[in-house]
Amino acid sequence: MSDTNDHLVLKWLDDAGLSAVYDVEAARLTLAYPSGEKVADVKVGQAFPVTQPGAYLDFSDSKGEPVGMLRSMESLDADSRRAIAAALATRCLIPIIESVAALDEITPAVILWRVRTDRGERTFHTESPREAVRFLAADRIRITDLAGNLYDIPSLARLDASSRELLDLLI
DSSP: BBBOOOOBBBBOEEEEEEEEEETTTTEEEEEEOSSSSSSEEEEEEEEEESSHHHHEEEEOOTTTOOEEEEESTTTSSSHHHHHHHHHHHHOOOOOOOEEEEEEEEETTTTEEEEEEETTTEEEEEESSSHHHEEEEETEEEEETTTTEEEEESSSSSOOOHHHHHHHHHHH
């Protein structure tokens, strides 16, 4: 949102009475204000999806114009929290790696990964670990493949022993 000086103005959404409904079949989120006003086909994103999930949610309308930002969805009713979570899950598809079947060095700068994710088996290529693997926390990593796709391992400690051994050799 802009004022007359073309400066960005952030509109904070008041969570009191705000509600959200998500239509799964149409993949559409609708926000409803206590006044009865509704904004349909809202897109939602998170400012800090890894470090503060569920906080600082950015909403925009179907034209990409800002609707506002919600500090946290904690005080929203359970149905609204589920609706927003479903919209985020549809928009932010980052497969979770559940196990690593193989890591093969194709060249010194290219690694072939064969993994099982929460969305099925995947095979992808990355650059060297220095470029492709980023620690998000002491036990959590995010991998970026050569096509720019992201993969997440929320906890290295929760992987099976074989997966951890393969990753220990790489990272």
